[in-house]
Amino acid sequence: MKKKILIIIPAYNEEANIVKTVNSIKNFKKKKLDYIVINDGSTDNTKKVMMENNIDFIDLPFNLGIGAAVQTGYKYAFYNDYDIVIQFDGDGQHDINSVEKLIKPVADGEADMAIGSRYIDDTSSFKSTFSRRVGIKVISSLIHLLSKKKIKDVTSGYRAVNRKIIEVFANNYPYDFPEPITNYALLKMGFKVKEVGANMFEREGGISSIRALKSAYYMFNVCLSILLFNPKRFKGGIK
């Protein structure tokens, strides 16, 4: 049986990038893929631009933040019986040409979730800024320490998951720092997670001290969330 695949694209004030991002999916020749954009209460012209370009989107009544916006997509996928969901950024950071590599292990049953990784091989030449890389290393090491499993690109938002995880996420998804926390949660719950090389593009250049501080703050928060994580709260199944 053919698997039903959905791409979830959260978008908050992405008027400049969203059409390009969605067109890259629409024009992807190798595989026909459904998509849904989640407009997370954008205050710019994102909604108008999407209507003009005939883009299918869910319009949230106000801004919920990245975690809740992505979860909306998982709920939609759960209600509409999708077999595989792919998370894809609305800002054009992710390369659609890596999508088949991401789908394959999940479709073959080799893994419950595949993470598109910048660090596992040389697929991506862009490896993020220095301060962010340090943060990712620390979080990755902590997860390794606690779960005995290694995920290198632990903050990657380019991921493919199967039906079981769609159900878990539809029911319970963290609002803050969702990627590293769910990665750890799934490992703790015994799901199979696999990293595959994926290409990503750089968003913008320049390193500021504020960004370094932000990375440190982010890292501290994520580590705390992981240390205080309670797997009992995360048990799946739609109520």
Next chain:
Amino acid sequence: MISLNLKIFLLVVTLFYFFMVFKAIKKGTMPIKSSVLWLFFGILMLLLIGFPEFLVKIASLVGIKTISNLLLFGAVLALLVLAFDLYKINNIEKRKNVTLAQEIGIIKHELNKKK
């Protein structure tokens, strides 16, 4: 140790407090269930006005030198507990709010598809 003037003043304040609580219950802005806590605070205030000696005993028991310090400490602690409780309630409500917004978004999408 506590002057009659002060006693009367505190009593008036407390009575005003009770008036506020009962008014809120009557108007339905405060559910009976949570009013117990607020009434308890009022009764505590009345007891302390009536028997201030009690405070002296507690202060010496825990090693606080003056009653005013004990009262301030107690008040800050009570407010802290209250703020913590409200913070938790606020977060629970936020979660419900998010779930509602998500479902509304999905339903709106379904309705638009049918058009």
